[in-house]
Amino acid sequence: MIHFPENLRRLKRGPQVMLPKDIGMVLGFTGVGRKSLVVDAGAGSGWLAIALGNVCKKVVAYERREDFAKLAGENVKRAGLQRYVKIAQKDVFEGIEETEVDLVTLDMADSEKVIPHAHKALKEGGMVVGYLPHAEQVQRFVKALNDEKFRDVFCIECIVREMLAREAGFRPDTTGLWHTGYLVFAKK
Amino acid sequence: MIHFPENLRRLKRGPQVMLPKDIGMVLGFTGVGRKSLVVDAGAGSGWLAIALGNVCKKVVAYERREDFAKLAGENVKRAGLQRYVKIAQKDVFEGIEETEVDLVTLDMADSEKVIPHAHKALKEGGMVVGYLPHAEQVQRFVKALNDEKFRDVFCIECIVREMLAREAGFRPDTTGLWHTGYLVFAKK
Amino acid sequence: MIHFPENLRRLKRGPQVMLPKDIGMVLGFTGVGRKSLVVDAGAGSGWLAIALGNVCKKVVAYERREDFAKLAGENVKRAGLQRYVKIAQKDVFEGIEETEVDLVTLDMADSEKVIPHAHKALKEGGMVVGYLPHAEQVQRFVKALNDEKFRDVFCIECIVREMLAREAGFRPDTTGLWHTGYLVFAKK
């Protein structure tokens, strides 16, 4: 069973959403907060953008597809975060307009091609995070990070296991979620 | 290797600190943000309080021991979060003063005894999180939650595994961190 | 998806069977082989007894319930191992007849009560293995082992994760089996 916090439970789901465990990794390992400017691409259903908008100063979420951008925009309203999250119907492959960005999050196919744009948009010390289902994507993403001279590159897999704490006894749940995506972090 | 975000890297470590992976779970599964009032006990080195203070409206962190309270206070200053995080040298077993709280985080021995106080302090829909190294503690904590009629109780274990993405090939790191603590979440 | 070797695939399933991953742990960590005498209790569907009978000199499998003993016996015939595996319809709580045993495997409720019998049956250096779903059972089992002065006591959890190696990319399967039972090993 997947547990969602109240602020995500109200949202609509379109394309694959990022789960609380992976959102938690982005928050926990980047340390973004009330002063942070974030660029998110692609927005998809807008879940990650909304989770980030809940704690950051400003989130600009790029989404190329009109239908997804519309859904993400509706979700931002549902979450009451219009002031903090802007859904931009734009193709991030063509560049990132924002500068002095604290964090760029990339959850999309071929995201390694966005890394040069991310590098340009980020301030010194800013971070980029890639969410990538397959090992081969991680390899390409890490190579692109190294090519752009990003520092402190690391890749993690976050596995959240549900534990049953019952009178009958304590044990892990029999089955569960084993994989969503690998997460790669790096610093400019 | 454990990776810390910039805002935690500057802090001093005294008693056992909560790691970014577990901080991420608290953030990801509670959905706290800019409007949230949080009570944290015990503060220890103040890491969790500071990570929460980075994104929440206000954090009050209880710490019984004078030396730890002093260290936590210094860390709050180092993080520049004095406006958002208050370290209170108080014994949480004697009660929680705050009311209409959004989140109570408990990382201390015998934390199940604080659950009635947490229930009183929380607003409707507010959450409590326990961080507990051992299975037996989880059992006692869950029992206390059930006794106080908390809802949506669940227990997770967050395992973060470092993956090596090198030219030689992609694979998990040979050794790593296997356990810090179980996390129990519940809603009033 | 759970993968069974050919010799188990032919068998009937009655009560919960031990899976190849856990059978593998018993074989891998005990090192039993062609010279080994094994006592298994309770036999259940006889899967562990048959897997052990496939490699050991002799397996005596205790099963108190008549219906399970019958099923286990039929499975032994299906596996063609009548010469090596004997299903004994007996209550192991009343004692183990065999002596100079190399391995006692215990997969049953209250198995910690069998530990004194196991100690008596085992030869010096012989091993006992308990298969236990819950943490509390592990605690009782380990305590009973310590009371009988067993050596080299350790508890493991074996997690087998299916990896998808496709043209689309390499990644863990999305969902899977997270828990069967903990395994405790000890030496007389």
Add this chain to the structure above:
Amino acid sequence: MIHFPENLRRLKRGPQVMLPKDIGMVLGFTGVGRKSLVVDAGAGSGWLAIALGNVCKKVVAYERREDFAKLAGENVKRAGLQRYVKIAQKDVFEGIEETEVDLVTLDMADSEKVIPHAHKALKEGGMVVGYLPHAEQVQRFVKALNDEKFRDVFCIECIVREMLAREAGFRPDTTGLWHTGYLVFAKK
């Protein structure tokens, strides 16, 4: 801490040895036993060959390097398994002499190149197992298996976690072994 069964504890270690957890996977998922003929390559220190020789009718272990073949041969003597395990100082890339083989185990660089030889050596229904540290190797190995029309191809990762069952409480060990190699199984 890694736990070895008595029969492996006596052996010398040269090149990287296969651990009991992975040996257990080979035994548990192939179901080899007293009637099985096995070809193992490369032998390395001979640990897998010896573990297989402990339960199978015959194991022929190919090892190209003279020094490793010598060490493996000494380990076979130490284990008292000369009757069952033959170390052949031969290059498996040049072919496998044995036919009607039940199992071919491959633990060596470029092992995917041995798959056509393995296919020829195996009897119908016989199995091949590859032990491969990296994802890219798994991909090449699986491709080679598909090219040779092997069936029931699957890849697993076996994670064995040590659990601490103490009076202070039950919990996983803090750190531990996270990865040795992926295991790929297939049937002719």
